[in-house]
Amino acid sequence: MTAPGPPIGMLAELTHRCPLQCPYCSNPAKLLKANAELKTADWVRVFNEAADLGILQVHLSGGEPTLRGDLEEVVSALSSRGVYSNLITAGVNMKPERITALKNAGLDHVQLSVQGATPEITEKIGNMKGAHENKLATARAVRAAKLPLTLNAPIHRHNIHQVEDFIELALDLDADRLEIANVQYYGWALINRTQLMPAWDDVMQQVDIVEEARERLRGVLLIDFVTPDYYAEFPKPCMGGWAQDAFMITPDGSAMPCHAAHTIPHLTFDNVKDKSLADIWDSSPAFDAYRGTDWMQEPCRSCERRDADFGGCRCQALAIAGDAAATDPACSLSPLHDTMLKIAGQTQSAGEMVDDFTFRRIGVQQADRIAD
Amino acid sequence: MAAAKRHRTMITNESRPDLPAFVRLQFEPVRGAWALLSPEKVMWPDDVSHDILKRCNGKMTVAEIISSLAVEYDAPEAIIGDDVCGFLQTWADRRLVIA
Ligand code: SF4
Numbered sequence: 321m322t323a324p325g326p327p328i329g330m331l332a333e334l335t336h337r338c339p340l341q342c343p344y345c346s347n348p349a350k351l352l353k354a355n356a357e358l359k360t361a362d363w364v365r366v367f368n369e370a371a372d373l374g375i376l377q378v379h380l381s382g383g384e385p386t387l388r389g390d391l392e393e394v395v396s397a398l399s400s401r402g403v404y405s406n407l408i409t410a411g412v413n414m415k416p417e418r419i420t421a422l423k424n425a426g427l428d429h430v431q432l433s434v435q436g437a438t439p440e441i442t443e444k445i446g447n448m449k450g451a452h453e454n455k456l457a458t459a460r461a462v463r464a465a466k467l468p469l470t471l472n473a474p475i476h477r478h479n480i481h482q483v484e485d486f487i488e489l490a491l492d493l494d495a496d497r498l499e500i501a502n503v504q505y506y507g508w509a510l511i512n513r514t515q516l517m518p519a520w521d522d523v524m525q526q527v528d529i530v531e532e533a534r535e536r537l538r539g540v541l542l543i544d545f546v547t548p549d550y551y552a553e554f555p556k557p558c559m560g561g562w563a564q565d566a567f568m569i570t571p572d573g574s575a576m577p578c579h580a581a582h583t584i585p586h587l588t589f590d591n592v593k594d595k596s597l598a599d600i601w602d603s604s605p606a607f608d609a610y611r612g613t614d615w616m617q618e619p620c621r622s623c624e625r626r627d628a629d630f631g632g633c634r635c636q637a638l639a640i641a642g643d644a645a646a647t648d649p650a651c652s653l654s655p656l657h658d659t660m661l662k663i664a665g666q667t668q669s670a671g672e673m674v675d676d677f678t679f680r681r682i683g684v685q686q687a688d689r690i691a692d
Numbered sequence: 693m694a695a696a697k698r699h700r701t702m703i704t705n706e707s708r709p710d711l712p713a714f715v716r717l718q719f720e721p722v723r724g725a726w727a728l729l730s731p732e733k734v735m736w737p738d739d740v741s742h743d744i745l746k747r748c749n750g751k752m753t754v755a756e757i758i759s760s761l762a763v764e765y766d767a768p769e770a771i772i773g774d775d776v777c778g779f780l781q782t783w784a785d786r787r788l789v790i791a
Pocket residue numbers: 338339340341342344345346347382383384409410433680
């Protein structure tokens with residue numbers, strides 16, 4: 321299966337380092353240290369190759385991308401080629417001057433993560449004192465610099481009761497968009513699934529709150545809603561389909577179709593230090609593995625939704641069904657859908673008993689895969 | 693401290709629509725197509741959408757945009773007027789057009 325056309329977007333994880341320790345972080349369990357990171361010149365070259373390839377949007381992420389002192393340089397490499405740049409930050413370590421410098425370098429948009437709507441929850445989830453106040457200051461500095469602002473709130477059992485407060489917070493901070501994003505269970509979130517899984521009733525109530533707010537705030541605040549997989553009827557098209565129009569690069573230069581692709585044991589990834597982005601996009605074996613629909617099994621193979629959701633998430637299929645080419649068990653047509661619901665129910669009630677997270681830290685977990 | 697309260701932008705014939713600074717209409721040479729870049733999303737406007745969007749320059753009123761499109765498409769203003777207003781309202785509601 322060859323590339324369907326040029327890619328549109330790319331996620332660049334500039335570093336795994338981060339001052340926060342969110343227990344659902346999408347970074348791999350085995351985190352890379354600073355000395356493994358690509359150099360400034362590597363990223364500048366990669367971003368030029370990206371523009372040549374037709375990529376129009378790059379998300380600068382981490383870890384915490386602002387821990388890289390060369391972020392301004394990297395942003396200007398993008399803006400000089402007309403590529404739209406989006407900074408994904410936790411916003412706990414930034415001075416207003418840095419935001420102005422990034423704006424001057426050509427940054428287009430800031431996405432700020434919010435762990436809680438109150439200091440108490442933010443500190444509990446990120447495991448950092450004072451994080452909430454720092455985030456609010458960053459949000460205000462972003463708006464003062466006239467940059468557009470999205471708040472991203474990852475939702476789980478410890479903050480699902482704060483959805484209304486997140487909406488108020490977004491209005492208060494003059495954000496343009498709010499993402500209410502239910503946690504997806506891979507990476508650290510899979511390790512902490514028991515502690516994070518929300519209850520069915522809370523999920524349903526959340527849907528009502530979001531729908532009401534969208535109607536009431538039409539034209540005032542855009543609310544994007546990432547529904548929880550474990551309680552879904554149909555899966556999401558992960559990354560818009562495997563290697564269909566976007567991909568990601570890890571801090572040390574591996575090109576992967578999605579965040580969790582490294583959990584699929586038989587895949588090997590090309591590195592931007594060895595190959596051009598064009599080569600990787602066209603012929604990386606990991607990109608080809610689940611591209612398009614040829615690899616599908618039943619029920620996906622003959623399903624009319626297969627070009628819309630591409631059978632869902634490969635990594636979730638592997639984690640729950642033990643086969644990365646299976647139908648995502650989030651799908652109600654999957655034979656394992658009931659198992660997934662059962663896992664949700666069981667972990668959710670087990671979660672009543674445990675309150676301690678495995679915080680995301682370098683060296684805590686050495687295994688990329690955990691047993692269910 | 694609450695920020696200045698935002699309101700929904702209502703598009704009328706007198707509005708002067710514009711693209712906000714963080715939305716870019718840009719020709720993409722690899723595909724040979726016009727792209728609209730916005731936070732989180734890239735869109736590919738069709739010819740008609742492109743003809744409307746490129747007139748959103750903060751100077752022309754909606755009425756002027758409609759009459760200039762009527763000339764270009766050789767179509768009665770009454771017929772395209774509602775479509776143009778509806779289009780701009782939808783885009784304003786997604787905060788991709790300001791007025
Ligand atoms: S999810 Fe939390 S720990 Fe992970 S990179 Fe984002 S802010 Fe840091």
